[in-house]
Amino acid sequence: MTKLCVAMACAAFALLGAPAAPALAHSEPAPAPSEVLGGRAEITVVGRGSVTATPDTMRLYVGVEVRKGAAAEAFASVKSARASLADALLKAGVAKTDVQTSGLGFGADYQPDGTKIAGYRASQNVEVVLRDLSRADAVVDAVAAVGEDVRINGISFEVSKIEPLIAQARAAAYRDALAKGQAYAALSGRRLGRVVKLEEEEADTPAPRFAQADASFISPGQGTVTMRVRAVYELI
Numbered sequence: 001m002t003k004l005c006v007a008m009a010c011a012a013f014a015l016l017g018a019p020a021a022p023a024l025a026h027s028e029p030a031p032a033p034s035e036v037l038g039g040r041a042e043i044t045v046v047g048r049g050s051v052t053a054t055p056d057t058m059r060l061y062v063g064v065e066v067r068k069g070a071a072a073e074a075f076a077s078v079k080s081a082r083a084s085l086a087d088a089l090l091k092a093g094v095a096k097t098d099v100q101t102s103g104l105g106f107g108a109d110y111q112p113d114g115t116k117i118a119g120y121r122a123s124q125n126v127e128v129v130l131r132d133l134s135r136a137d138a139v140v141d142a143v144a145a146v147g148e149d150v151r152i153n154g155i156s157f158e159v160s161k162i163e164p165l166i167a168q169a170r171a172a173a174y175r176d177a178l179a180k181g182q183a184y185a186a187l188s189g190r191r192l193g194r195v196v197k198l199e200e201e202e203a204d205t206p207a208p209r210f211a212q213a214d215a216s217f218i219s220p221g222q223g224t225v226t227m228r229v230r231a232v233y234e235l236i
Helices: 002-015 071-091 133-144 163-187
Strands: 041-053 057-068 099-110 117-130 150-158 192-204 223-235
Touching: 041 163, 057 071, 057 099, 057 133, 071 099, 071 117, 071 133, 117 133, 133 150, 163 192, 163 223
Parallel strands: none
Antiparallel strands: 041 223, 057 117, 057 150, 099 117, 192 223
């Protein structure tokens, strides 16, 4: 029985790549596999960095919609309403290149019982880009003044030059990950070593949030760019 145990211990040392010591040389326990194979201790942290910015571009989603008894009349009316909208936007200072058709609609409206056509409905939606936010109120007023055929469907704000903000948020996220790694290393009685792995998670583009109220009808508020990085450090 004793010879069998000694043989098994020697085989275990051979499989782990360590030289087999004489079975009866000492009675110290075998080292842990990580020590024998040169394993290392690691720590994984997630860093987060945010940068706040004021949007400088507005997107206005508007359209025209008409309802007429005849199909040709509805189509002609919506084209006329669209021309009036385009003229109002041009006079309000919006460049032609900043107005893009984003949707078209045309079809029949039926009576409540669904058996007969009651008329025809036609529509066209456009997306308007406004690069001078000081004119936002004037542009919205001009659109509303076109008439009852106009629909304002929504509005959004964005930062035109997002790359510098992403770079700042990325640097802040890395510093946050480094600080966390150093703190955990100190708590564990170790020192932070080299970066073993670094992954960047998808950026959060500016999301509107409430800002201090002003006298304008249209207020862009502020947006935040957030970056996250996952870092794996060696502990030494």
